[in-house]
Amino acid sequence: MIRQTTLKDSVSFEGIGIHSGETSKIIIHPTSPNSGIIFKKGANTIKAHIDNVVDTSSSTSIGDGIVYFRTIEHLMASLYLANIDNAIIEFIEGQEVPIMDGSALEIFRLLENNYEVQDFPRVFGYLSNVVRVSNAKAYIMAKSPKTMDELNVSFEGEFGSFLKNQTCTYTTKLEKPIIHENLISSRTFCHLKDAEYIKSLGLAKGGSLENTLVLTEEGALNQEGFRHQKEPVAHKLLDLIGDMYLAGFRFSANIYSYMGGHALNVGFLKEATKHIKIIDIEEVIAV
Numbered sequence: 001m002i003r004q005t006t007l008k009d010s011v012s013f014e015g016i017g018i019h020s021g022e023t024s025k026i027i028i029h030p031t032s033p034n035s036g037i038i039f040k041k042g043a044n045t046i047k048a049h050i051d052n053v054v055d056t057s058s059s060t061s062i063g064d065g066i067v068y069f070r071t072i073e074h075l076m077a078s079l080y081l082a083n084i085d086n087a088i089i090e091f092i093e094g095q096e097v098p099i100m101d102g103s104a105l106e107i108f109r110l111l112e113n114n115y116e117v118q119d120f121p122r123v124f125g126y127l128s129n130v131v132r133v134s135n136a137k138a139y140i141m142a143k144s145p146k147t148m149d150e151l152n153v154s155f156e157g158e159f160g161s162f163l164k165n166q167t168c169t170y171t172t173k174l175e176k177p178i179i180h181e182n183l184i185s186s187r188t189f190c191h192l193k194d195a196e197y198i199k200s201l202g203l204a205k206g207g208s209l210e211n212t213l214v215l216t217e218e219g220a221l222n223q224e225g226f227r228h229q230k231e232p233v234a235h236k237l238l239d240l241i242g243d244m245y246l247a248g249f250r251f252s253a254n255i256y257s258y259m260g261g262h263a264l265n266v267g268f269l270k271e272a273t274k275h276i277k278i279i280d281i282e283e284v285i286a287v
């Protein structure tokens with residue numbers, strides 16, 4: 001039996017939110033099997049689930065009219081990649097997940113190898129049909145996986161004149177995520193020409209060169225440059241993995257995104273969940 005997991009030890013971190021510019025303090029606690037990922041502030045809780053998404057305009061936010069949590073995608077990706085099923089994300093201060101260095105690296109490191117197996121079977125699914133969602137500039141296409149326990153996610157896009165035809169792929173077995181360092185360390189990015197406009201909309205109040213890779217026509221404005229060649233496209237893939245975890249469980253599929261953002265990721269997931277069938281992973285692995 002492949003069992004569910006929770007944290008071995010609580011972890012805490014703090015930092016500013018990229019959009020609010022305000023400080024948040026978070027403790028991630030272990031919790032009981034079948035809980036999923038629960039966000040908590042005071043006595044109010046909400047599940048990290050596709051049905052609770054209330055905003056995707058610049059990041060993914062969940063809410064229910066009483067509580068609201070913003071920019072949850074890098075934390076969700078970290079929990080996915082760190083192999084954690086059940087956790088309580090308690091906000092001691094603030095309502096936006098801190099952006100940290102713009103990537104998932106710091107949060108992932110707190111969670112890496114910090115899980116404990118629980119005595120309940122883990123639920124897995126697979127995509128049983130073709131799903132396609134699109135908008136004017138982007139689309140996501142997905143079909144059944146090659147093997148039932150394998151997730152394959154690709155992202156393709158253009159990020160300026162010197163970053164054309166960028167692609168990044170992540171492939172993993174469902175039962176234990178493969179660690180892809182370049183995915184985890186890729187930072188949030190923006191184009192220099194858009195930076196002022198984004199700020200004028202009241203977004204990215206906490207954005208700076210400390211937590212955002214700023215792209216110019218020639219390269220990066222950040223003194224340290226890129227962390228690796230595919231940093232922007234890898235970050236888009238990281239966002240997609242974080243948003244996919246709002247299904248509430250892990251599912252296998254073959255997914256291709258061309259320039260999809262949070263709104264399309266969530267639209268895709270809503271459509272995909274209609275076609276996800278639960279699998280008995282023991283049988284799949286045994287074949």
Ligand code: ZN
Binds near residue numbers: 074239
């Ligand atoms: Zn992101």
